[in-house]
Amino acid sequence: MNPTAEAKKGTTIPQRADIEEKYLWNLGDIFAGNEKWEETYKKAQKDLEKGAEFKGKLESSPDILYACLAARTALMKTCSDLFQYAKLSQDLDTRVSKYQEMTDRAALLMSQARAAYAYVEPELMKIGDEKLKEMASKFPDTSQYDFYIRELIRSRKHIRSEEVEELLAQAAMIARGPDTIFGMLDDADMKYPVITDENGNEIRLTKQRYGKLMENPRQETRRKAHEAFMSAYKDHTNTLGASLAASLNKDLFYAKARRYESALHDALDDHNIPVSVFHSLVDTTESNLGGLHKWMGLRKKILKLEKMYPYDVYCPLLPELNYEVPYEKAVAQVLKAVTPLGEEYRKVMKRAFDNRWIDVYETEGKSGGAYNWGNYSAHPFIMMNYNETINNMFTLAHEMGHAMHSYFSSRNQPYTKAQYSIFVAEVASTLNEGLLLNHLLQSTDDKKMKLFLLNRQIDNTLGTYFHQVFFAHFEHEIQELVRRGEALSSDKASELWEVLNRKYYGPEVEMDGFSRYKWSRIPHFYMTYYVYQYATSYAASQAILKKFMAGEKGIIEKYLTLISSGGNDYPINQLNKCGVDMTTADPFLANIRLFDSLVDEVEKLL
Numbered sequence: 001m002n003p004t005a006e007a008k009k010g011t012t013i014p015q016r017a018d019i020e021e022k023y024l025w026n027l028g029d030i031f032a033g034n035e036k037w038e039e040t041y042k043k044a045q046k047d048l049e050k051g052a053e054f055k056g057k058l059e060s061s062p063d064i065l066y067a068c069l070a071a072r073t074a075l076m077k078t079c080s081d082l083f084q085y086a087k088l089s090q091d092l093d094t095r096v097s098k099y100q101e102m103t104d105r106a107a108l109l110m111s112q113a114r115a116a117y118a119y120v121e122p123e124l125m126k127i128g129d130e131k132l133k134e135m136a137s138k139f140p141d142t143s144q145y146d147f148y149i150r151e152l153i154r155s156r157k158h159i160r161s162e163e164v165e166e167l168l169a170q171a172a173m174i175a176r177g178p179d180t181i182f183g184m185l186d187d188a189d190m191k192y193p194v195i196t197d198e199n200g201n202e203i204r205l206t207k208q209r210y211g212k213l214m215e216n217p218r219q220e221t222r223r224k225a226h227e228a229f230m231s232a233y234k235d236h237t238n239t240l241g242a243s244l245a246a247s248l249n250k251d252l253f254y255a256k257a258r259r260y261e262s263a264l265h266d267a268l269d270d271h272n273i274p275v276s277v278f279h280s281l282v283d284t285t286e287s288n289l290g291g292l293h294k295w296m297g298l299r300k301k302i303l304k305l306e307k308m309y310p311y312d313v314y315c316p317l318l319p320e321l322n323y324e325v326p327y328e329k330a331v332a333q334v335l336k337a338v339t340p341l342g343e344e345y346r347k348v349m350k351r352a353f354d355n356r357w358i359d360v361y362e363t364e365g366k367s368g369g370a371y372n373w374g375n376y377s378a379h380p381f382i383m384m385n386y387n388e389t390i391n392n393m394f395t396l397a398h399e400m401g402h403a404m405h406s407y408f409s410s411r412n413q414p415y416t417k418a419q420y421s422i423f424v425a426e427v428a429s430t431l432n433e434g435l436l437l438n439h440l441l442q443s444t445d446d447k448k449m450k451l452f453l454l455n456r457q458i459d460n461t462l463g464t465y466f467h468q469v470f471f472a473h474f475e476h477e478i479q480e481l482v483r484r485g486e487a488l489s490s491d492k493a494s495e496l497w498e499v500l501n502r503k504y505y506g507p508e509v510e511m512d513g514f515s516r517y518k519w520s521r522i523p524h525f526y527m528t529y530y531v532y533q534y535a536t537s538y539a540a541s542q543a544i545l546k547k548f549m550a551g552e553k554g555i556i557e558k559y560l561t562l563i564s565s566g567g568n569d570y571p572i573n574q575l576n577k578c579g580v581d582m583t584t585a586d587p588f589l590a591n592i593r594l595f596d597s598l599v600d601e602v603e604k605l606l
Contacts, residue, residue: 013206013364016093023327025092026356029378030085037085037102044078044109047071051116058123062138065124069145072117077415079113081377082106088381091367092359094188107176114169121152122162129153144414147568154272158258168257175254178247179526185236185243186521187367193228197221205229207368208385214311215389217319219303223512226311230514233521240520241490248482251528263479267529271421272570277582278472278532284588285469285535286503291596292466293506295458298603300508308508310501310515313462317455317602318448327360327386330393334400337439338432340548341556348407349400357403358382372399372429374406376415390456394433401432409566422530423571423582426537427544428563430464434545451605454598461595464538470504472532475525493519539587542594543580555579 016024031037054068083106090099124132136142136149152159159165192205198218203209205228213225233240251263260266268275300308302317325333331353338346352358359366362385374380380403386392405428410418437460441453477496478488494516501511524531547555558578565574575582 013204014361016363016366019361019363022356023358023360024356025088025359025381027085027088027381030081030088030375034102037082040078041082041105041109044075044082044113047075047078048112048116050075051113051119055119056123058120059127062135063140065135066139066141066145068117068120069148072113072120073144073416075113075116076110077376079106079110081375083110084373084375084381088373088383091383093363093365094184094367095365100184108173111169111172114172115166118166118169119162121159122165124152125156125159141414144416147417151272155269158260158269160257160259164257168254175250178243178250179523182240182243182247182523182526185239186523188365190232190236192232195224195228197224206362208362208387211391212387212389214314215316215391217315219305219312219315222311222315223309226309226512227514230517230521234514234517237490237494237517237520241488241493244478244493244520244525245482245488247526248479248488251479252482262483263528264476271423273423273572274583277536277572278476278529280585281532281535281588282469282473282476284585285466285592286473288589288592289504289506291592291599292462292504293508294596295462295599296506296508298599302606307510309510309512310505310518311512313505313509314459316452318452323390324388325390325393326388330386330396333393333439334397334432334436337397337436340435341560345404345560349404352379352382352400352403352407355379358384360384360386362387370395370399372402372406374403374410374419376410376418379403380406394436394456394460397432397436398429401429404428404432405563408560408564412564413566413568417568418566420566421571422533423536424540424562424574426464426534427541427575429541430460430538431541431545431559433460434541438545438549447605451602454602454605458595458598458602461538461591461598465535465591465595466504468531468534468538470500471522471524472529472535474500474519475529475531478525479529490520536582536587539591540575540578540580540582542591543587544578546590546594547579552579 031040050071054064054071058065058068083103086099086102086106090096090103093099127135132149132153136145139145160168192210194202194204195213196202197213197216198221203213203225205213205225210225210229214222216222216225248263251266255261255263255266258266260269264278265275268278296308296313299312299317303312303315305312335346335350335353338349357379359382362368366385367383368385369383370385371383372380373383382399382403384392384396384399386396402425405420405425409420437453437457441450444450444453474496478493481488481492497519498511498516501509501515519525544555544559548559555578562574562578572582580587
């Protein structure tokens, strides 16, 4: 069944057994049950021993070096499948300890696999660059490891001795601690209060219900939901501050171990991103916040609010048009929206909808939010907690963009080059959202609907661009605090969050007593310098979308090449091939100017 109608009142949370099979993941596409997982796990444990066969012999011949790299690749691919199956199963019900145990075992195996081959890079570093290139040119398949060898030579100074590399590999399990602790508290142990809405209905809060309540047209209902929801985090702020501080110290440890100046240099060097790109993003954005401040003042005026708070930032300007979108209707709209990308793209997307690539609805114990996770052997898997809002329809388009990126990269690249970088990861997702928005705008002549959709695009830019730059600035400040040897406390984090709130939202938005704790519930801060890439990707996708709309010759083919290229080049180069230069401030300025023009357009319509 579709659980939304039964759970709409908010007094119960659907159980997994209540949901029709077609709305559930088919994890059997990875492993045909837990027994097959265990069988594969045992085989992978034995395969660990193969690593020792090549030790000390890599320089002797291209064939031996290739065999070693191929054996490691096969083992890491198996470990990845084992971990993904276990973690996806765990995310379906975080209360089930069996899958937590399987996830931990798979993570340990991954760590052991890395340790078993920890000698590889140190051995290769003893070989001169020219000889290494010559050996690679004689591999049975030169397309597998060409970029790997190129990247190895570039990053030579950050690869440590065999002993240190093995130690770093073994430390991976310890390094997972802060993120694991945060995840278990946030998804499994956190208890949210019950509130009463404007109609007298009792609602037991969840992450999804909180998100929907933030769209409620009544400020008092938004306030009660916000204060109740955030009170759960406020009550755990010391624990959450400690877990975040531990994660930052982990980042600093790895940066120092790899001989980087900072965690920022470490994170960006993974994909050869100049540090100047990060600073250009933050500086350019914070020098051009006038349009964002104007939007906040316009919202306050339209909503007729005496005082405006952070929990008023996303409620709809026209609540009467904030219609519900059943899942099947959302699927149909998304499929229509991507028509410009060609029939093959659309067919693959329809296959995803028809063949259980998506776990659709919220159920008790299920991990919150939404994500895509590609799988090279099978297909991508999309986590949703669909609740029939128009925002969830856009989220569906967003995650399906990720899935198409994963699918086309896996089908066009060898496993060693199929994984695209985070820097370009949000291009396909946000471009899908842009296509959906344009489709909806072109499908209506109604002035109010256009206003609603323009509001939606402004909100999307606010969430995917401005908020992510805000988060990036916050993360950089706390990373730098730890790098200077200072201790991060929950009070320091809350004070910094409040300062940045005022800076970004401007004078029209006042702080309440709970918004300052929002940092404590954001999982992306446990993923080193991840959030800034939402903003860079969004700016790039809007630049590409603009080329689509202008009818630029060849841009669709260039875009499809981009999402089929995986990690076969540095992301700056990949985007350059689509005519977007991320080493300049131009994409950021263009995105900000587009936002400003949308605000002006809304003002005229009103």
